[in-house]
Amino acid sequence: MPKTPQVMILGTGRAVPEKVLTNVDLEQMVDTSDDWIVARTGIRQRHVAEPGTALSTLAVEAARNALQSANVAADEIDLIILGTVTGDMKFPAAACFIQEKLGAKNAVAFDLSAACSGFLYGLQIAEGMMANSGYRRVLVLGAEVLTSMVNWQDRDTCVLFGDGAGAVVLGQAVGDRGLLQTCLRTDGAHTGLLYNPGCGSVNPPTVENVQARLHSIRMEGKEVFRHAVTSMTEALKEVLDREGLGVEDLDLLIPHQANLRIIEAVVKRCKIAMDKVYVNVDRYGNTSAASIPIALDELRRSGELKEGALVGMVTFGAGFTWAAGLVRI
Numbered sequence: 001m002p003k004t005p006q007v008m009i010l011g012t013g014r015a016v017p018e019k020v021l022t023n024v025d026l027e028q029m030v031d032t033s034d035d036w037i038v039a040r041t042g043i044r045q046r047h048v049a050e051p052g053t054a055l056s057t058l059a060v061e062a063a064r065n066a067l068q069s070a071n072v073a074a075d076e077i078d079l080i081i082l083g084t085v086t087g088d089m090k091f092p093a094a095a096c097f098i099q100e101k102l103g104a105k106n107a108v109a110f111d112l113s114a115a116c117s118g119f120l121y122g123l124q125i126a127e128g129m130m131a132n133s134g135y136r137r138v139l140v141l142g143a144e145v146l147t148s149m150v151n152w153q154d155r156d157t158c159v160l161f162g163d164g165a166g167a168v169v170l171g172q173a174v175g176d177r178g179l180l181q182t183c184l185r186t187d188g189a190h191t192g193l194l195y196n197p198g199c200g201s202v203n204p205p206t207v208e209n210v211q212a213r214l215h216s217i218r219m220e221g222k223e224v225f226r227h228a229v230t231s232m233t234e235a236l237k238e239v240l241d242r243e244g245l246g247v248e249d250l251d252l253l254i255p256h257q258a259n260l261r262i263i264e265a266v267v268k269r270c271k272i273a274m275d276k277v278y279v280n281v282d283r284y285g286n287t288s289a290a291s292i293p294i295a296l297d298e299l300r301r302s303g304e305l306k307e308g309a310l311v312g313m314v315t316f317g318a319g320f321t322w323a324a325g326l327v328r329i
Contacts, residue, residue, distance in 0.1 A: 002243050005178025005328065007127050007138075010171040011070025012297040015061035016047040016164040016284065023159070032155045042260025046162030046285030049145045054088045055165075056097035059143040062165035063102055065297070066139065070169035074102045077169075078135040080109040081126055083118020083142040083289035085196070085318075086149065087111055098141070107139070115194075116256050116317025117184070118142050118289030119166070120325050124182040126170055138170040142289030149196055151216035160259070161217070162285035166293025177308070181239040181326040186319055190227060193220045194318040228258070228316040229265040235324035236270060236314045243326060247272050249310055252299070256315035257281035257291040266314070278304075288317065305329050 022045045023034035037043055049058065059082065067074060080095045087094035095109035114121040119142030126138045143165035152158045173179070198214030199205050205215070232255065240246060247270050255263045260281055267277055278295050287294060292313050299305045309329045316322040 003180055005173040005176065005180055006131050007170045008173040008178035009168045009296070009327065009329070010072065011066045011068070011169040012293065012300045013062045013065025013067070013069055013167045014165065014294045014297040015058045015065065016294070017049040017053065017058070019048045019050065020045050021048045026159055029152055030155045030158060032159060037159045040261065041160060042281055043159065043285045044282045047164055048147050049163040053145060054097070055084060055086050055143055055145045056088050056094050056101060058145070058163065058165040059094065059098050059141050059167070060101045062143065062167040062293075063098060063139055063141060066167040066169050069300070070171070072137055072169050074104040075106055076137050077102075077104040077107045077139050079126065079129060079138040080104060080107045081112055081122040081138065081140050082110070083112045083114060083122045084144055085113055085115055085118075085288065086145045104139070114289070114317065114321045115319055116258065116286075116288045116291070117315050117319070117321040117323045118317075119292050120182060120313060120315055120323035121184055121321070123179060123325055124184055127179055127182070130170065136171065139167060140170060141165060141167040142291070142293050144288040144290050146217070146286070146288055149215055149217055151213050154216065156221060157217050157219055160286045162287050164284060164287040164290040164294055166290045166297055168293055168296065177328045179325065179327050181242050183235045183238045183324045185231065185235060185322050188319065190320045191318075193223045193227070194218070194320070225259070225262055227320060228262050228322075229269065231320065231322040232256075232266045232314045232316050232324070233269045235322055236266070236312055239312070239324045239326045245310070250276060250312050251306070251309040253277045253312045253314070254292055254295045254299075256317070257284060257295065258286045258316070291315075
């Protein structure tokens with residue numbers, strides 16, 4: 001049923017590495033071509049962090065931009081939630097480094113591991129904690145340095161991923177503006193279709209495991225595609241149904257930017273006009289949890305996010321996890 005929003009987005013921010021790796025550059029590194037990559041993914045370039053770059057460095061830049069956008073000081077932040085699978089190290093949480101670098105000394109901080117769904121998972125968790133625990137200003141981030149776990153000899157996966165960070169500052173909702181609905185889902189039966197087998201307790205970072213490239217992303221692309229399209233379609237319809245709305249009521253859809261063909265398939269199933277769908281995967285590749293907040297910031301700063309607009313967000317990632325959200329700007 002329709003819900004009165006409790007929290008709203010006060011500001012947005014993003015950050016990406018300066019280095020850009022084009023498809024033409026990849027042609028010199030692996031057996032691929034610009035035509036092959038564009039035809040299958042829609043990706044033309046991606047931003048790539050230098051080896052050894054801390055995830056928290058990108059995340060802090062995005063966070064500072066979001067704080068400035070919201071006109072909120074770092075010490076006014078009560079809570080920091082970071083969606084990522086590529087933290088600075090196994091522990092402590094990268095959110096702790098972000099807290100210290102920002103000077104957000106009053107904030108509780110933790111990481112959230114839900115792969116590409118991390119940002120939308122973070123929004124729902126933030127909403128619940130604001131409603132039940134008295135947090136008033138919350139920083140939610142999605143950030144990844146996915147190229148740190150890419151096998152550059154695997155042409156099926158290395159062409160897909162890029163690095164970046166996006167952030168939003170949440171505060172109390174005003175009127176009917178704010179986060180209306182979120183839908184979170186998980187199906188652990190398909191963990192073997194998209195995963196990173198190394199560096200955990202099962203395959204610790206021994207010499208043998210590193211030489212076997214167990215620290216790299218593994219993916220069954222066709223199966224991931226099939227599940228992603230079905231799951232994203234159902235999740236988006238669910239959040240709209242709860243509000244008594246249809247796809248025709250959406251002013252804008254921000255899908256996870258993993259693959260243009262997935263986006264097109266979801267849009268076709270939902271019968272949404274492509275001119276209502278935001279796409280930047282051609283410029284960033286798949287930045288996992290960062291893709292939706294990066295898009296939100298691009299749209300806000302370009303003036304395309306109009307007050308009162310109804311915006312849908314939908315994503316899918318390893319786990320499998322998937323999620324959808326509905327927000328009134």
